[in-house]
Amino acid sequence: MIIVIVGPTGVGKTKLSIELAKQYHAEIINADSMQVYKELNIGTAKITEIEKENIPHHLFDICEVEDPYTVYDYQKDCRSVLDHLLTQNKNVIIVGGTGLYIKAALYNYKFKEEPELSTYDHLSNQQLVDQIKSYQIKPSAHINNRKRLIRELNKLENHLTTEKKGDQPLYDFHIIGLTTDRENLYNIINDRVDNMIKNGLLTEVKTFYDRNIYPKSIQTGIGYKELYPYFRNEISLEEAIARIKKNSRHYAKRQYTFFNHQLPVKWFETNYQNFTETIAEIITYLENSKKEIPD
Numbered sequence: 365m366i367i368v369i370v371g372p373t374g375v376g377k378t379k380l381s382i383e384l385a386k387q388y389h390a391e392i393i394n395a396d397s398m399q400v401y402k403e404l405n406i407g408t409a410k411i412t413e414i415e416k417e418n419i420p421h422h423l424f425d426i427c428e429v430e431d432p433y434t435v436y437d438y439q440k441d442c443r444s445v446l447d448h449l450l451t452q453n454k455n456v457i458i459v460g461g462t463g464l465y466i467k468a469a470l471y472n473y474k475f476k477e478e479p480e481l482s483t484y485d486h487l488s489n490q491q492l493v494d495q496i497k498s499y500q501i502k503p504s505a506h507i508n509n510r511k512r513l514i515r516e517l518n519k520l521e522n523h524l525t526t527e528k529k530g531d532q533p534l535y536d537f538h539i540i541g542l543t544t545d546r547e548n549l550y551n552i553i554n555d556r557v558d559n560m561i562k563n564g565l566l567t568e569v570k571t572f573y574d575r576n577i578y579p580k581s582i583q584t585g586i587g588y589k590e591l592y593p594y595f596r597n598e599i600s601l602e603e604a605i606a607r608i609k610k611n612s613r614h615y616a617k618r619q620y621t622f623f624n625h626q627l628p629v630k631w632f633e634t635n636y637q638n639f640t641e642t643i644a645e646i647i648t649y650l651e652n653s654k655k656e657i658p659d
Contacts, residue, residue: 365388365390365455365456365536365538365650365654366446366450366455366456366457366458366470366535366536366537366538367384367388367390367455367456367457367458367537367538367540367650368395368457368458368459368466368470368537368538368539368540368627369381369384369457369458369459369460369540369541369542370395370460370461370463370466370539370540370541370542370619370623370627370629371461371541371542371543371619371623372461372543372549372615372616372619372620373409373461373553373556373612373615373616373619374409374549374552374553374556374612374616375542375543375544375549375552375634376542376634376636376639377459377460377461377542378409378411378415378459379639380459380540380542380642380643380646381457381459382415382416382417382419383643384457384643384646384647385419385457386417386419387643387647388455388457389454389455390419390454390455390456390457391419391420391421391422391449391454391455391456391457392419392420392421392422392456392457392458392459393421393422393423393442393445393446393456393457393458393459394421394422394423394424394459394460395423395438395442395458395459395460395461395462395465395466395469396408396459396460396461396462396465397433397438397460397462397465398581398585399424399425399460400423400424400425400426400427400433400438401425401427401428401429401433401581402425402426402427402428402429403428403429403568403571403572404429404568404581404585404588405568406560406563406564406565406568406587407560407565407568407569407585407586407587407588408585408587409556409560410424410425411424422445423438423441423442423445426441429572429577429579429581429582430509430511430577430579430581431511431579432511432512432515432579432580433581435464435465435468436468436475438465438468438469439465439468439469439473439475442458442465442469443469446458446469446535450535458470458537461619463619463622463623463626463627464622466539466627467626467627470533470534470535470537471531471532471533471534472531472532472533472534482514482517482518482521483514484514484517489507489508489510489513490507492510492513492514492517493507493513495517496513496516496517496520499520501520503516504516504580504583505579505580506577506578506579508576508577508578509577509578509579509580512579512580538630538650538653539627539628539629539630540629540630540632540646540649540650541623541629541630541631541632542631542632542634542642543620543631543632543633543634544633544634544636548636549616550613550616553609553612553613553616554609556612557587557605557608557609557612558605560587561605565587565591566591566601569582569587569588569591569592569595570591570595572588573591573592573595578592586608586611586612586615587608587612590604590605590607590608590611591604591608630649632645632646632649
């Protein structure tokens with residue numbers, strides 16, 4: 365059985381994944397685009413070793429912050445882990461808020477086959493930047509991020525794009541969504557950001573800033589990109605925190621939009637006063653759904 369747990373940021377997906385993994389003796393696969401990176405812990409609310417409760421977790425901390433990691437990479441990695449677990453008759457829980465990762469892994473979301481890529485050893489970083497600019501676009505990577513520049517130029521020169529054909533699922537799965545009303549969600553997000561600051565988010569981000577690195581993971585990661593202007597003395601800490609909260613709220617809206625339009629989600633209202641009731645309700649739904657599947 366494959367259970368997918370989705371929902372906006374901060375709604376309780378991690379806690380539910382642990383409880384369902386214990387119920388179904390399942391292993392857990394990450395579907396959060398930021399939690400694949402090592403060292404990004406506080407800002408991504410990454411599960412701790414204690415919180416894992418000895419349950420096997422996959423696709424967490426699998427690449428360096430500077431390394432490019434794409435939907436295509438995740439598709440290959442997730443299917444590899446998923447197929448391996450299924451051949452062992454293991455139940456699997458996929459949990460995360462990155463809807464595109466989930467869709468790419470579970471549906472026939474196709475990419476054009478990539479040709480052999482150039483390493484551009486004959487070009488300097490500045491020349492790579494100039495070549496990218498010749499396509500009338502601004503490089504998405506910093507000039508010091510050679511790996512990213514090489515990948516970007518290869519995509520431009522080889523016209524690498526996604527095909528994204530079809531919406532046919534490749535596996536049987538149940539998609540569970542956790543939700544709550546907007547006001548409560550926004551309060552949860554705001555409190556979560558405040559706790560991240562208390563728990564050392566500034567120190568975590570400062571380590572990357574001091575190393576003078578600005579990879580895509582930092583450029584796009586909420587909780588990271590907002591603090592770089594603060595370290596450059598361009599904005600106050602209060603403004604940086606306000607931006608993190610605002611961007612987190614906007615991201616939650618985009619998550620709902622994707623889940624509602626792209627995935628067949630069965631939504632459950634989270635009972636924060638008695639989470640065991642939410643768990644019981646979801647288990648009842650899953651058990652009834654299993655009975656409906658013919659042998």
